Amino acid sequence: MPDLQVATRRAAEVVVVEPTGFINAHTVAEFEGVLNALVEAGDVRIVISGAHLSYVASAGFGAIMGLIEEARAGGGDIRVAALTGTVAHIFRVLGFDRLCRTFETEEEAILSFGGH
Amino acid sequence: MPDLQVATRRAAEVVVVEPTGFINAHTVAEFEGVLNALVEAGDVRIVISGAHLSYVASAGFGAIMGLIEEARAGGGDIRVAALTGTVAHIFRVLGFDRLCRTFETEEEAILSFGGH
Amino acid sequence: MEGIEPLGTERAPLEIDVPATCECLSLVHEATRRAALAEGFDPSAADEIAVAVGEAMTNVVEHAYRGEPGHAVRLRFLPGPDALRIELEHRGAAPASLPTGVDLGRLARERRRGGLGVHLMRRLMDHVVHEEPAAGVGCWVLERNRAGFRPPES
Amino acid sequence: MEGIEPLGTERAPLEIDVPATCECLSLVHEATRRAALAEGFDPSAADEIAVAVGEAMTNVVEHAYRGEPGHAVRLRFLPGPDALRIELEHRGAAPASLPTGVDLGRLARERRRGGLGVHLMRRLMDHVVHEEPAAGVGCWVLERNRAGFRPPES
Ligand SMILES: Nc1ncnc2c1ncn2[C@@H]1O[C@H](COP(=O)(O)OP(=O)(O)O)[C@@H](O)[C@H]1O
Numbered sequence: 001m002p003d004l005q006v007a008t009r010r011a012a013e014v015v016v017v018e019p020t021g022f023i024n025a026h027t028v029a030e031f032e033g034v035l036n037a038l039v040e041a042g043d044v045r046i047v048i049s050g051a052h053l054s055y056v057a058s059a060g061f062g063a064i065m066g067l068i069e070e071a072r073a074g075g076g077d078i079r080v081a082a083l084t085g086t087v088a089h090i091f092r093v094l095g096f097d098r099l100c101r102t103f104e105t106e107e108e109a110i111l112s113f114g115g116h
Numbered sequence: 117m118p119d120l121q122v123a124t125r126r127a128a129e130v131v132v133v134e135p136t137g138f139i140n141a142h143t144v145a146e147f148e149g150v151l152n153a154l155v156e157a158g159d160v161r162i163v164i165s166g167a168h169l170s171y172v173a174s175a176g177f178g179a180i181m182g183l184i185e186e187a188r189a190g191g192g193d194i195r196v197a198a199l200t201g202t203v204a205h206i207f208r209v210l211g212f213d214r215l216c217r218t219f220e221t222e223e224e225a226i227l228s229f230g231g232h
Numbered sequence: 233m234e235g236i237e238p239l240g241t242e243r244a245p246l247e248i249d250v251p252a253t254c255e256c257l258s259l260v261h262e263a264t265r266r267a268a269l270a271e272g273f274d275p276s277a278a279d280e281i282a283v284a285v286g287e288a289m290t291n292v293v294e295h296a297y298r299g300e301p302g303h304a305v306r307l308r309f310l311p312g313p314d315a316l317r318i319e320l321e322h323r324g325a326a327p328a329s330l331p332t333g334v335d336l337g338r339l340a341r342e343r344r345r346g347g348l349g350v351h352l353m354r355r356l357m358d359h360v361v362h363e364e365p366a367a368g369v370g371c372w373v374l375e376r377n378r379a380g381f382r383p384p385e386s
Numbered sequence: 387m388e389g390i391e392p393l394g395t396e397r398a399p400l401e402i403d404v405p406a407t408c409e410c411l412s413l414v415h416e417a418t419r420r421a422a423l424a425e426g427f428d429p430s431a432a433d434e435i436a437v438a439v440g441e442a443m444t445n446v447v448e449h450a451y452r453g454e455p456g457h458a459v460r461l462r463f464l465p466g467p468d469a470l471r472i473e474l475e476h477r478g479a480a481p482a483s484l485p486t487g488v489d490l491g492r493l494a495r496e497r498r499r500g501g502l503g504v505h506l507m508r509r510l511m512d513h514v515v516h517e518e519p520a521a522g523v524g525c526w527v528l529e530r531n532r533a534g535f536r537p538p539e540s
């Protein structure tokens with residue numbers, strides 16, 4: 001597993017961002033760059049899949065925090081799916097479950113955008 | 117234990133060099149600097165005490181190898197004492213026991229210079 | 233001629249200098265995670281300790297040294313009977329104060345991308361302080377209690 | 387929501403990028419030593435593996451990249467059933483050939499201070515090669531057999 005690779009996929013009007021590896025202050029630029037580009041392009045319905053992340057440091061959560069209101073202002077949202085282990089734990093202890101909707105699976109997260 | 121600290125002590129006409137920490141390609145300059153200064157000053161009866169070394173990479177052995185004939189040409193020698201664990205093992209597998217005299221204790225190494 | 237014992241005996245406390253750069257974060261994470269595993273912490277605790285130490289390292293790189301190149305951090309692993317203590321000593325700026333909590337909603341509305349580091353260290357470890365042991369020297373001290381250890385009431 | 391397993395299961399093979407500088411040697415040593423301990427090698431074997439990996443790292447810094455700053459090494463820990471394999475991949479120069487032995491007496495008479503690195507790697511590990519998996523890519527491959535493992539006659 002390399003430090004970080006970020007793949008994106010489209011599922012109807014939702015973009016799934018799938019980072020593989022880990023996100024820390026060194027690798028976050030890669031992750032943030034992808035999110036930035038999506039939000040700037042108006043691709044604001046975003047699901048981040050955590051299935052292939054080994055850990056995410058505060059810098060990674062900061063990237064989501066810094067963009068989520070922009071995505072919401074554009075009629076979308078940033079939602080996360082398939083968090084496991086340390087990533088899920090850190091999400092919770094940072095209180096991100098109050099900022100950001102999470103889903104057990106990527107499919108559920110994609111479907112959650114169906115209503116609006 | 118810091119990366120490397122090199123202490124020197126005098127015992128009659130012998131100088132005991134006592135490195136504490138580990139010697140690798142990064143820290144070797146410190147170790148080599150002390151040996152160089154001694155040999156250049158004609159302080160060529162040198163005992164290196166290994167008692168406080170956790171490991172020595174090839175760079176450290178290279179420093180001894182590069183100076184031992186100079187010390188001998190000046191009527192002295194570089195001898196080592198109190199090698200333990202990994203340092204003793206690497207000394208042996210590099211074949212340094214054929215280049216350089218070793219002693220169980222610092223005292224024996226110092227006394228070995230007594231004859232000449 | 234005995235073998236070297238693992239951390240906790242012959243070589244403890246372990247102390248190494250690390251370049252203060254974000255490029256070294258993953259290696260520090262990995263060395264910390266393995267130190268914690270070797271000390272008997274379970275895999276998820278070891279991961280959490282490694283993330284916390286990464287936050288302290290990031291703080292030193294970005295705030296104490298303001299991203300300037302050429303500085304070092306001295307990393308110490310100090311296993312004790314009740315807790316694993318890890319210190320990161322530096323010669324950069326000290327934080328004026330440590331945040332006691334964060335208001336995520338407000339940070340998000342202000343489009344802030346940071347401000348979570350110290351908070352996360354605190355949530356993952358049992359004890360987090362920044363000390364100034366001497367003039368010009370700063371030191372993050374992080375402790376995680378061993379499983380089953382009940383700290384004294386305070 | 388399960389915990390992350392240690393090396394060998396969920397995250398194996400472990401792969402991290404490290405700045406190709408001598409300042410990082412001690413941290414690579416320590417991470418390697420702990421990886422070997424976690425894989426069940428005894429403390430002296432773990433130390434030897436760590437020294438060998440340090441030699442490979444030094445070779446990459448000093449010879450492959452000729453001491454130039456700004457390069458990286460990709461470090462991989464690949465535990466197998468019979469051996470621990472460690473790879474150090476770089477984008478620098480490859481050695482034209484590997485020395486098969488050294489004549490210490492001659493090196494000493496010539497006042498040489500180096501020339502021992504590859505030799506030491508070979509003496510500490512069971513298998514050492516330098517591969518070129520692609521154009522411009524070099525890779526040190528070091529393997530140490532697990533205790534009790536008898537390699538096939540070759
Ligand atoms: N070592 C330090 N030196 C100076 N200022 C600091 C230091 N640590 C933290 N600060 C200040 O406190 C703020 C919050 O720090 P922190 O929680 O680590 O946030 P972040 O994760 O964005 O770095 C920083 O933005 C900085 O202004």
Ligand SMILES: Nc1ncnc2c1ncn2[C@@H]1O[C@H](COP(=O)(O)OP(=O)(O)O)[C@@H](O)[C@H]1O
Pocket residue numbers: 174445446448449450479480481482485499500501502503504505
């Ligand atoms: N990766 C490499 N690229 C180019 N030349 C190399 C490389 N590795 C080794 N060499 C050559 O082989 C010699 C011996 O290497 P080595 O045994 O590692 O000695 P040292 O410990 O002095 O580095 C070096 O001095 C160098 O000339």
